[in-house]
Each structure stands twice: as C-alpha cells, then as structure tokens.
Amino acid sequence: MEPTSGSSGKVLHIYHSQAAFDTYFSFVFRHLSSLGYRPWQRVAYTAFDPLVSLPWERLGLGVRQQVDLRSRDARTFLNELIAINPQLITAFPSILLMIIRVATSAELRRIRPQAIHLHSELLTDGIRDTIRMAFDCDCFDDYSTIEFHHVATECRHHRYHTAADNVILEVVRDGQPVAPGEEGEIVITGLTNQAMPLIRYAIGDVGVAGVSERCGCGSSFPTMELVQGRVDDFIVLPSGRRLSPRIVNPAIELIPGILEHVLIQEARDHVVVQLHVAEGYRDSLPQQVAFALRSLFGEPMRIEVMLDQDLERGRTGKLRSIISKVHRSASHLDQVPALHQSYGEVH
Numbered sequence: 631m632e633p634t635s636g637s638s639g640k641v642l643h644i645y646h647s648q649a650a651f652d653t654y655f656s657f658v659f660r661h662l663s664s665l666g667y668r669p670w671q672r673v674a675y676t677a678f679d680p681l682v683s684l685p686w687e688r689l690g691l692g693v694r695q696q697v698d699l700r701s702r703d704a705r706t707f708l709n710e711l712i713a714i715n716p717q718l719i720t721a722f723p724s725i726l727l728m729i730i731r732v733a734t735s736a737e738l739r740r741i742r743p744q745a746i747h748l749h750s751e752l753l754t755d756g757i758r759d760t761i762r763m764a765f766d767c768d769c770f771d772d773y774s775t776i777e778f779h780h781v782a783t784e785c786r787h788h789r790y791h792t793a794a795d796n797v798i799l800e801v802v803r804d805g806q807p808v809a810p811g812e813e814g815e816i817v818i819t820g821l822t823n824q825a826m827p828l829i830r831y832a833i834g835d836v837g838v839a840g841v842s843e844r845c846g847c848g849s850s851f852p853t854m855e856l857v858q859g860r861v862d863d864f865i866v867l868p869s870g871r872r873l874s875p876r877i878v879n880p881a882i883e884l885i886p887g888i889l890e891h892v893l894i895q896e897a898r899d900h901v902v903v904q905l906h907v908a909e910g911y912r913d914s915l916p917q918q919v920a921f922a923l924r925s926l927f928g929e930p931m932r933i934e935v936m937l938d939q940d941l942e943r944g945r946t947g948k949l950r951s952i953i954s955k956v957h958r959s960a961s962h963l964d965q966v967p968a969l970h971q972s973y974g975e976v977h
C-alpha cells in the first residue's frame with residue numbers, strides 16, 4: 631500500500647498487489663536496459679526510506695546502493711556518491727542539484743556515470759542541462775505516478791513513450807480525445823494492478839498527445855509529452871490568468887546565486903519566495919528576484935522574498951518549488967479532491 635505524497639492534507643491510499651509490483655520491476659528493468667544499464671553495474675539510488683532488499687539483489691544482480699536522504703546534507707550525499715562510484719544514478723533532480731552546488735569540479739570528475747535516470751519531480755530544460763554538464767553524461771526522465779507506477783519513460787532519443795502494456799493513456803479536453811499534437815488533461819486506465827483497478831482516472835496532469843510516427847529508438851509504444859506535472863502548482867494571477875511552473879520556475883532558478891527556491895502563493899495578489907542563496911549574493915538577490923517575478927506576472931502582486939529559510943521537503947525528500955494556496959479553489963479538478971495529490975517517489 632502506498633499513500634500519495636501530496637501536501638493538500640488529503641491522502642489517497644493506493645493498494646497494489648504483489649504481482650503488480652513484480653510487473654512494475656520488470657518495466658523499470660526494461661527502461662533502464664534500453665538506456666544501456668546492465669544488472670551487474672553499480673547503481674546509486676537516492677531514497678529517504680531504507681531500501682527493501684529484492685530477491686535478485688541477493689544474487690548480486692540489480693543491486694542498488696542508497697544515497698540516504700535522511701541526512702539532509704549535500705556533502706554527505708556527495709561523499710556517498712563518490713564512494714559508490716555509480717555507473718547509473720537514479721535520483722530526484724533537486725538532490726543532484728544540491729550535490730552539484732557543494733561539489734568541486736575535481737570531486738564531480740570522480741563521479742562518471744554512463745547515464746542518469748531522473749524521476750518524481752518536474753524536470754525543466756535548465757535543470758536537465760545543469761545535471762548533464764556536471765556529470766558529463768545524458769539524463770533520462772521518467773513519468774511515474776503512485777497510482778500506476780510507469781506511465782511514460784524517456785527513450786535514448788529523448789521522446790516519452792507511454793508504457794502501453796501498463797496503462798492506456800488518453801489526452802482529453804471536455805471529455806473528448808484531442809488530436810495528435812494538441813494539449814489536454816491526462817486520463818489513465820491501469821492494466822496491471824488488479825488489487826485496485828483505476829479506470830479513466832483523471833490524474834491532474836496536462837499533456838500533449840503524441841503523433842504516431844515511428845521513433846528511431848525502435849519502440850512502437852505511442853509517444854506523449856508531459857506539459858505540466860502535479861508536483862508544482864500553477865500560479866493564478868489577480869486577473870485569473872494561470873502561469874505554469876514551466877514558466878515560473880526558470881524565471882527564478884536561472885538567476886545566478888540561487889541554490890534552491892520555494893515559491894508560495896498565499897493569496898491571489900501575494901506570493902512569498904523562500905530562497906537558499908550562495909555566499910556573496912545575499913544583498914542583491916531579493917530585489918533581483920522580486921523584479922524578475924514582477925516582470926513575469928505583469929499584474930499588481932505583493933512579492934515577499936525571504937532568505938535563510940530551511941526549505942520544506944516532503945516526507946520522501948522531494949522538493950516542491952511552487953505551492954499555491956489559491957490554485958485549488960480555482961481549479962475545475964476540485965470536484966475530485968481525492969485525486970489532487972502530487973506524485974511521489976515510486977522507484
């Protein structure tokens with residue numbers, strides 16, 4: 631049984647059968663194998679909860695070594711990564727960013743994975759490029775949810791293929807399928823878990839239906855694009871205009887000196903930004919961030935910037951960078967409050 635890890639206070643418990651878990655593991659193996667992973671390679675796996683040993687790990691196959699997120703200290707994470715010397719890293723993007731920020735370039739050169747598997751958080755192009763450059767290897771994203779586990783995975787040609795033997799994924803608007811290339815709400819039917827069948831479940835994510843051309847990776851599974859995950863909220867401006875985290879996050883995270891940020895929309899006309907900043911940037915950054923956000927919003931908003939916050943992470947160690955306290959009342963999805971949870975750590 632897994633609770634979804636959202637922060638709205640309501641938790642939907644999802645029950646998976648043991649047989650379903652076994653099948654999910656085979657899907658993970660299929661995805662990682664397609665990226666070049668082999669079961670005897672060293673894997674560094676970031677996790678908050680201690681890993682449960684899997685039967686094949688006792689045979690020396692598919693062994694995962696944990697970077698323990700309970701220490702909450704990037705230096706400790708870095709030292710653990712160096713000690714593991716992984717050929718594959720599977721991690722939340724925000725954890726790797728924390729490590730990159732404390733590591734010297736000599737330390738980073740000691741970690742040379744062949745691939746990095748990212749999951750559970752919204753992956754922006756800026757974050758992807760930072761991780762790719764720091765570790766000098768390619769990154770591959772994974773769209774997974776607590777409810778279904780594998781929904782879509784990114785192939786080595788950087789396209790997201792729906793796991794069509796695990797889910798039926800539909801992109802709909804007003805209940806009708808959208809045309810290929812168009813955006814809509816993602817609705818999922820699970821094919822694996824018989825303990826708790828979910829049929830045409832509105833997961834709360836926005837995506838684009840794929841075009842049906844063959845991908846160079848050889849997969850015949852349909853493609854899709856995730857436009858907006860539930861991990862971060864939209865910002866709703868006083869006029870009612872909604873801004874996607876895909877627009878809001880880069881406006882902040884690409885400003886030099888910012889190590890981590892959490893933006894909380896307290897009211898339609900009030901946002902609070904909590905910042906963790908590098909030395910030497912303390913005086914200039916609050917004004918710079920307020921200016922960047924004022925320009926982005928283009929509407930009267932009270933913007934408060936706070937330094938030295940101990941940024942709040944969810945129980946699993948995952949960072950949500952945009953939390954809206956007004957977004958939910960503005961969303962049509964409020965009709966199904968139990969489905970509002972953000973997706974969590976599922977690997």
Ligand SMILES: [Zn+2]
Pocket residue numbers: 785786787788789791845846847848849
């Ligand atoms: Zn492909």
